Amino acid sequence: MRRFGQEYVKLTIDPWYRLVKRQPPVWLRREMTLALLDVYESWRRKVEALPEVEYLRVWLSWPNFIDSQVVMATGRQAQHYQDVFLPVAEPKGLPSELGPQLLARLSEFEWQECLSEYPVYKDDLTADELHWLFKRRYRPGRLYDGTEVYWIEQGRVWVGQKLTNKEAPSMNL
Known part of the structure; x- marks a missing residue:
């Protein structure tokens, strides 16, 4: 973390995390979610007294669950992570497939x-591929270097952090 300003844990578990995810x-997603929450809790206890850690979150992806992770960052990386996801206008809540017990534990988080989107570079697309793209949910954008991209929606990601004892819960499940 000192070198790159970030640390993360992904679900790189075979056979689900291969070239083709x-x-x-x-049932296993539930167990993996609990493991991610345990990692988050462990990291949270260790960094509570470290003001340089500005970002500690759990990312739960759906339906691409295998992309879920715990992310911690400082400085510029923390700012990058604050802005990496576009909030949805009309939230639907966490997936009910997670089950009532896990949803109860997740309610401790905000x-x-x-x-959840992935970039496709405009210059890499043929006319046929552009036609395909325009039938999908996407938004145009630019990268930091000015490169034109299309962000294609692939699902949702819930970005969560544990509430401190002083904060009131914001139930957005």
Whole structure:
């Protein structure tokens, strides 16, 4: 973390995290979510007294659950992560497939529902591919270097952080 200003834990578990990512069954997603929450809690205890850690969040992706992770960052990386996801206008709440017990634990967190998107470079697309793109949910944008991209929606990501004892819960499940 000192060198790059970030640290993260991803679900890189075989056979689900390969070149072609597969989604684990729901029962295993629940177990993996609990493991991510345990990592978050452990990191949170360790960094409570470190003011340089500005960003500590759990990212729960759906339906691409295998992209879920815990992310911690400082400085410029923290600012980058604050802006990486676009919040949705009309949140639908966490997936009910997670089950009532896990949803109860997740209610201890404050969640922001965002779009999960991936970039496609405009210059890489043929006319046929542009035609395909325009039939999908996307938004145009530019990268920091001015490169034109299309952001294609692939699902949702819930960005969560644990509430401190002083904060009131904001139930956005």
